[in-house]
Amino acid sequence: MKKEELEDIASKTLAQYASRAQPFFEGTKDHDVSQNIDALLRHIGGDAPFSILDFGCGPGRDLKALSSMGHHAVGLEGCGEFVKMAREYSGCEVWHQNFLELDLPESRFDGIFANASLFHVPCDALPRVLLELRATLRQEGVLFSSNPRGSNEEEWRGGRFGAYHDFESWRAYMSEAGFCELDHYYRPPGLPREEQPWLASVWRKMG
Secondary structure, eight states: OOOHHHHHHHHHHHHHHTTTHHHHHHHHHHHHOHHHHHHHTTTSSSSSOOOOEEETTTTTTTHHHHHHOOEEEEEESHHHHHHHHHHHHOOOOOOOOOOOOOOOOOOOOEEEEEOOOGGGTTTTTTHEEEEEEHEEEEEEEEEEEEEEEOOOOEEEEEEEEEEEEOHHHHHHHHHHEEEEEEEEESSSSSGGGOOOOOEEEEEEEOO
């Protein structure tokens, strides 16, 4: 994709989130993603508290949860309305950055929590974004991702752009970026696979 196409995808997707910021917060603030938080934390080596980047923190639900557990949590969010909400709701530092124009410190974080965020990155930009996330992790740092799964299509849904990977495709992207697989599972738990639209996976930085 050309730079202009990527910029258009980002701006339209962020504008849709901004237009529904408060309803989005109200509709998601009570979602239980403790399974995902646990999946990240149990794979990080060393002693807590950990330094965690909540990538695509939205209005701050998971950022607040991580902080309340005693971890040093920093949010990153592209939607300005969510940035304001997350700062107020969590009391944490939140960086206002577009996923496609990241400016991240090197070797800063023990873990990255990318819950329902990385699927918004177009496939053409995903290798670069994953390398940037890898670089901001410390040695043997851990990245968690949860994305709505699909058959490797890219499309607009409800005014938002998404790339919907199956696990084989996602594993290839992550491996190419220098991550090794630690775990993967489908959500919500306890349901037949056809009723589990979310693919969650955990990865360790290699090298």
